[in-house]
Amino acid sequence: MSFLNLTSIQKSFGPVQVVKDFNMVIEKGEFVSFLGPSGCGKTTVLRMIAGFETPSGGTITINGKSQANLRPNQRNIGMVFQAYALFPNMNVAENVAFGLRVAGRPKAEVDQRVKEMLGLIKLDHLADRYPYQMSGGQQQRVALARALAPKPQVLLLDEPLSALDAKIRVSLREEIRMIQQQLGITTVFVTHDQEEALSISDRIVVMNAGKADQIGAPAEIYNRPATRFVASFVGTLNLIEAKVVDPASNRISIGDQGVTLREPLGNAKAGDTISLALRPEAGSIAPDAKGDTALTGEVISSNFLGSVIRTRMKVGTAVISFDMFNSPGLVPPAVGETATLRFTATDLLIIRD
Amino acid sequence: MKKFWAWGALIFGLLYFILPLVGMTNFSLKMRRGVYSLDAYAVVLGDPRFQETFTYSILMALSTIVFGVLLVVPTAYWVRLKLPGLRPYIEFITLLPLVIPAIVIVFGYIRLYNTSSWLPLTGTTTGTNILLMFGYSTLALPYMYRSVDTGLRSIDIATLTEAAQSLGAGWTTILAKIILPNVLVAVLSGAFLTFAIVIGEFTMAALLNRPAFGPYMQLLGANRAYEPAALAVMSFALTWGCLGLIQLVSRFQKGAQSPA
Structure with a gap:
């Protein structure tokens, strides 16, 4: 069943069209990666799903509901950013609880959910730490827990591993995939790293110059590249x-x-x-x-x-x-x-x- | 030799600034002939007009700070977030109070808001108090805006805003729970400067005929000998107290935001 539908999405910044007629249907619980070089429009598409950018044309629906008139805070979408974006004035537990408190959930429920989320990312022992007291990998795991705590309908990951060192990147991507499968949450992951996209995705969208050059399973993208760009961008060829x-x-x-x-x-x-x-x-x-x-x-x-x-x-x-x-x-x-x-x-x- | 001149310059500077203060403090303690005493301070503190004007100025300073925070924090935040192209213009506007004398501003206010104008603020005490608070806010604007803007520069407000929005927060929550706490030290710096400005301000309060501390100091200075010196020492201590608090909160911020 299609869950997240992007139909004829376009986006222009002044005279520059950065997304051109982008179409995509994402199933519930699917992990889809947008892969492409810098400036190909992948982050812009993600930001349009989140509501941070307004499409110049086309429609976005989640679970059959148009997102056109919904502000970012009304979409129930969790997002993890490249720069972690943890609130510096709050400790780990407060960061994770933020979305639940904003939603006005009862204190007992908030405490229970925070505990659950910190257990999920295996950082229960760091609940009282502030962001500046943690490593990049730990901060990004907290950011993931914070995004997941309010039970969003879609999880968006905007190059979440780019700022981390190689070893942490590999372990964290596996952790992200494991958590995604455990929760069965529909996830869109933006990356320019082909290895990342190939290793954790159900499907990959290879983007070039504002459009999807090829959409397919990792093996299909790698073994049967549809265009010269896909062939040259994914793997050595x-x-x-x-x-x-x-x-x-x-x-x-x-x-x-x-x-x-x-x-x-x-x-x-x-x-x-x-x-x-x-x-x-x-x-x-x-x-x-x-x-x-x-x-x-x-x-x-x-x-x-x-x-x-x-x-x-x-x-x-x-x-x-x-x-x-x-x-x-x-x-x-x-x-x-x-x-x-x-x-x-x-x-x-x-x-x- | 180089060190000798450096030390010489430092000692000269210290003497230039400290000697008048020492002289003034010494004079303020000599009200009773032949002995040092705090009589001048006791007279000042016991004067009901001192208590009245000092309380009035403190209340005005607090109202100015609250109004300044409510005006400047959302403005500086919005300009940084959505209208970065307007920053030079906003900065220019906030600098205007430094080049336009307070007397010009207050005469403008009196002309615009007198009893025969469309908004006769000077017609009532409350109206005049509000007008004075606006005037103080204008005078403090360059300091408050710069403090807050510097604070905002030190955090990634765009990403923090988007993170909060994706978690369901609206603008008021973002400002109150995310932005303000993260620029609190900068806001406090601006607040202490505002406090120091308001406590000593004379022109606006005198021309709007309000019982503030500035006109009281002037009145006392014109009519008494030892008490103005005691008042000046107290006022000086208050201003330095505010500057000390700025240093203290700045140090607190440095400690709180040191990198991992």
């Missing part, structure tokens, strides 16, 4: 220019080497140039590597990256990177050596923009 040889049999050439694609070439004619995408982890040069397709080229670099070794090889004019998992016995190919990269033809995707 080889973008290879190829020439169509025989459209009927899906035959193309990369440099002077022929490849048969699984995906139909559509309207492409012989001699047309098309763009193909290949993930670095899709191929291998190991002698026992499996795959129905092979490309041979000259190794031009080999970089040790810890868990993987990234090698670049030249095939015609195209440069293709591929990753090999590091193991003690692995000898990386030497620069100048000729290597054969094997992969499955289904891993080679046509990028149609």
Whole structure:
């Protein structure tokens, strides 16, 4: 059942249109991430859901109710900000209780709910601390508890992990996902970090220049990028220019080497140039590597990256990177050596923009 | 050699400021011939006009502070939050009382709000008191606005406002529960300065013919010898007390908001 509907949402700031005809249906209890580079409009969409920005066009409904005439404090939406935004004059318990007190809940209920929320984020022992006495990770967990305490119908997270260090970021994102699943709350998460979005979302909206380029499950976004932008933004990707040889049999050439694609070439004619995408982890040069397709080229670099070794090889004019998992016995190919990269033809995707 | 001149300048400065005070305090204690005594202070404190004017000025100062807070905190907050482009104009307006003499302001008030005007505030005692309070608020505006604005600059009011709104708070709750407590030290600084200004103000109170402490000090100074000195020492102590309180609350704020 659709719960949060964004229909033809537009937003302009003066002559600049930052959100263009944005459509999205979010199910109840779903965790959706808006992923995109800075300035793509993801935070603006989030702020329109919260009521902090008024859409220039389109409608937002939550549980069938239009949000058009509701002020931010009437929407029952919880929000967590990048800068924590804990009230400096209140301690942890008072911060968490704020929304409940504003709603005029009885004291016993407020105390019970605060206790429950602090237990949820495992900070019961810090109830009397003030924000300035806590680390960034602790403050953001309190901000999460504060947003959840009044039982909002939607939870909005505006890059909540950006200000934290890498280790805390990973543990907190897992905690956020666990709490979200435990409470079953509909959540919209804004991030520019693809790993974050891929690891915790039910669905991801990849945004570019004010519109959704692709909406799908993390695996779908990663494995079947719909546009060149999605392909290049999510994960590392080889973008290879190829020439169509025989459209009927899906035959193309990369440099002077022929490849048969699984995906139909559509309207492409012989001699047309098309763009193909290949993930670095899709191929291998190991002698026992499996795959129905092979490309041979000259190794031009080999970089040790810890868990993987990234090698670049030249095939015609195209440069293709591929990753090999590091193991003690692995000898990386030497620069100048000729290597054969094997992969499955289904891993080679046509990028149609 | 460098240190010698530095110390020399410091000692000269201290003597320049402290000697007159020492002289004045010494004089205020010599009402009884040949011995030091607090007679002048006792006379001043026992004077019913002192009690009346001092109480009046304290009440006026408190009303001015309350009015100033109600006027300045929401204005400075709104300008910072929604109308940042207006900040230079608002700052200019709040600085005007520093360049327009109090006598000009009060004559303007008397012309605008006299008994034959559309709003005859000077026609009643309460009306004149209200007018005087507005006048005091105008005089204190540069200090109150700057204090509050500096306080607002130290917190992220936009995000705090949005956080409170997302939790269901309306504007009054946000101002009362979030903004005001977080700029309280700045507000108190402005309040103490306002208090010091109101207690010593002469022009407005004299021209509106109100029984304030400023005109009383002037009257006493014109007619008595030792009592004005005692009054000046008391007034000076009061002003320095206010400045000391500003320091105290500022230190309290620094302690309360030190980073983790």
